[in-house]
Amino acid sequence: MRKVLLFVWLASSVGTAYAHGNFEHILGTIKEVHPGTILVETRQHQIRTVSLPDKVPILQDGHSISWKDLKPGQRVVIHAKKSAAVLQAHEVKVGKAP
Incomplete structure (x- = not known):
């Protein structure tokens, strides 16, 4: 029974990892904006440089803002994807400053 449960768990976790595709998740604090x-x-x-x-x-907070904000x-x-040698953002979610 344990082997069956382990197999089911492993099979479902592979699907979860695949769902993110080739995107890299970058979590952190903004240091500079250009x-x-x-x-x-x-x-x-x-320090990671991300192209916008x-x-x-x-x-x-669920609202669109500009990079100027x-x-x-x-x-x-x-969520970014490496394009050549550059990380290119596909989505940016902003939280509150600490």
Whole structure:
């Protein structure tokens, strides 16, 4: 019975990982904001540069905002995809500053 449950659990977790596709999840705090680019310090204290395409959705409290509204110190969750050597954001969710 344990083997069956383990198999079911493993099979379902593979589907969950696949559902995210090739997107990388970046969680951290905004360090710098530039036109089309933000620098984010991750929980592991790495600085990641993320490109913000013109039409990328940036959401705060369920509302769309502009990249110009982003401020250093805000927490973000970014779904990004590596395109060549650049991380390109596909969605940015902004939390409250600590």
